[in-house]
Amino acid sequence: MKKTAYILFLGLFILTSACEKKDPFVDRVVAPLLFLVLDENGVASSGMTTDPSVANKISKDVTFSIKLLELDKTNILDHTKGIDSIAVTSLPISLSMRNGTKISDLVTDNTGKATLKKTWAELGVANPTAATTLLLSWTGTYKGVTFTKYSRIQGAN
Template sequence: MTIKKIYLYLLAVCVACSLAACEKEEDPFVDRVASPVLVVIQNSSGYLAGGGLYSEPVVSAKLGAPVVLSAKIYELDKSGLLSHTVGIDSIPVANLSVALLTRTGTKIADLVSDSEGTVTITKTWDELGIAAPQKGTTLSLDWTGEYKGIGFARRSQLQAIE
């Protein structure tokens, strides 16, 4: 064998080994599924906080006053995505069952969206599990449900203000 053939042989072996090593590896920690709905938390603070993709919206509620929590639920129609005259259409989802839970899993309420896709609940701080809230007290919440056979969850926070 000539040196040129040996180099070609080694090159072929290196290419074969590198191709064999390039397998797609699954993420062992998170099974990602796109949410079937967009949940926009009403009365939350911050720029685009209610519908922001990476934010956890914060709803402020006064001490001693009833706490009002509300969210709008939309299905996104992406059929006009490639047309600048149509775009993505937000369609309210009516009659959708949504559970409101604390982050620890304690159920606060089962809700059903109205014809505008809105779910609203009014509770006292005590009914939310906080007997003596103080300024800055926070409660982490999850809005969960299932739409077209796909589960969804939207996180938010409730914060006490004076």
């Protein structure tokens, strides 16, 4: 009897541990593109963060860009060629605050870049400070895959 209970317990343990669990912390669709957020000088924020951030002086208009690239992995196993980055042109992107307030619709140019220039007031910030942070949401569709990418604008002196 003990042997049967032991085998039954072991079988249940194996079955429950073998089930694939959905990750409760990542409910987003992975963007099918490389998404770079550029500051007003064209410097990309680190792509290693969930929310790429750019700093913008509070004394100036908010100016920043995104650059969208498709990664061609055809030659991934050839170390002399590697992965190629191809600019995604004429792609409509919708920019909004994370609370849903729409900011603008942008379209990427022939280099895969879309630039936004707005005053702080147009973005809903009457008196920006160095502590001002705007949480943004970029949404688009590429090759039938709808994606959303988050970024931040941080006020700077």
